[in-house]
Amino acid sequence: MSKVAIITDSTSDIPEDLVKKLDIKVIPLSVIFDKEIFLDDGKEITIGEFYKKIRSSEKLPTTTQPTPKDFIEVYTDILKKSESIISIHISKKMSGTINSVELAKKEMPGRDIEIVDSGYVSMALGFLVLKAAQLAQEGKSKEEILKEVYDLKPKxxxxxxxxxxxxxxxxxxxxxxxxxxxxxxxxxxxxxxxxxxxxxxxxxxxxxxxxxxxxxxxxxxxxxxxxxxxxxxxxxxxxxxxxxxxxxxxxxxxxxxxxxxxxxxxxxxxxxxxxxxxxxxx
CATH class of the missing domain: 3.30.1180.10 (Hypothetical Protein Tm841; Chain: A;domain 3)
Known part of the structure; x- marks a missing residue:
């Protein structure tokens, strides 16, 4: 694993082969059909199953972000192997995910965790994450990676x-x-x-x-x-x-x-x- 670990959430929609190749940790949000809750990880409910279900469902599903506890568990595990974390997520105006991330960071004082509000969703977020992960694999520093991410964002x-x-x-x-x-x-x-x-x-x-x-x-x-x-x-x-x-x-x-x-x-x-x-x- 790189010195800098790159974390995102499932709204980035990054293809699974790139997630594995670039060692990206994806934390899933959840989708809720009535009382059924599914992690958005492509396993608890596949993409095909999801669209079949939403097309036939009388009531629209809702979504929910990961909890601060979810992030704390992932961050704690990753920091055993990496020096720092860059956590890049869905726009704060679209989801409470960043709120959970910020609460998790507060519970981990002294740990090197950098939070990035992408301002985006889907592969607009995904492209920022891919850029960060590529640079992390090349051994770039946290500061170098963040500069490239913020340079890419407006493009x-x-x-x-x-x-x-x-x-x-x-x-x-x-x-x-x-x-x-x-x-x-x-x-x-x-x-x-x-x-x-x-x-x-x-x-x-x-x-x-x-x-x-x-x-x-x-x-x-x-x-x-x-x-x-x-x-x-x-x-x-x-x-x-x-x-x-x-x-x-x-x-x-x-x-x-x-x-x-x-x-x-x-x-x-x-x-x-x-x-x-x-x-x-x-």
Whole structure:
């Protein structure tokens, strides 16, 4: 294990092979269907099972963050092998996870734990964690890693299209896009993250138009496609995500492109059938 351990939570949606390769510790949030509680670890309920359940459930699930005790247990174990911890998490405006982390740190005075509020979720958070973990494996210091993470943060762009606003609205994660609620049902909103919460980016009339608008928006935002790192995520919209993956590859020929499954906690708020494109230029 590296001198600096990198910890995140399950809303980062980082593919499991990269979690293992880069020795990232992922602490799961939980999703609650009525009285059934499942850890968002892909094991207690698989992603496929989750989307099948949410589509058939009359009552929308809720989510809950890990407790301070959960973090204390993980931190205590990791600090037996590592000198310090960088703990990077979902936006404080979207979840109480950072609150649990801060309470855990208070209970561990004198331990070298650095908390980072990513201001993001899903692979926008994930890209920060991957950068930190790569640098940790290279033997970089805590200070060097933090500088790179904070340098990367403003470069990350997030565009996502829910199939419906129902889940964001009912989950209380609609943020600054609440003005869209009264919009015509035909409108497909393209949303982004701004100041740590959901915000309106553009609107399209139909689903296929929204997908094209995603590509067109990327064209205006990307200066050097050869340096482009992209994540194409979906909440049980495999065909659409595969189509977007191929269109992005053909249009931009990015340096790196990942296909990502959006997990249960993020999927609870985005709802099934959504697409999420997250990218930055190295």
């Amino acid at each position: 990350i762009k997030v565009l996502f299209v829910p199939s419906t606003l129902e889940y964001l609205k009912k989950g209380g994660r609609i943020g600054k896009a609440k003005g869209l609620i009264a919009s015509l049902l035909e409108i497909k909103p393209i949303l982004t993250l701004h100041d740590g919460e959901v915000s309106q980016f553009k609107t399209a009339r139909r689903w296929n138009q929204a997908k094209t608008e995603l590509i067109n928006s990327m064209k205006t935002m990307i200066k050097n496609p050869q340096n482009l790192v992209v994540s194409v995520g979906d909440s049980d919209a495999k065909e659409d995500a595969t189509e977007m993956y191929e269109r992005i590859k053909e249009t931009f020929n990015p340096k790196k492109i990942l296909r990502v499954d959006i997990g249960a906690v993020v999927g609870t708020h985005l709802g099934p059938g959504g697409l999420c494109i997250i990218f930055y230029e190295e």
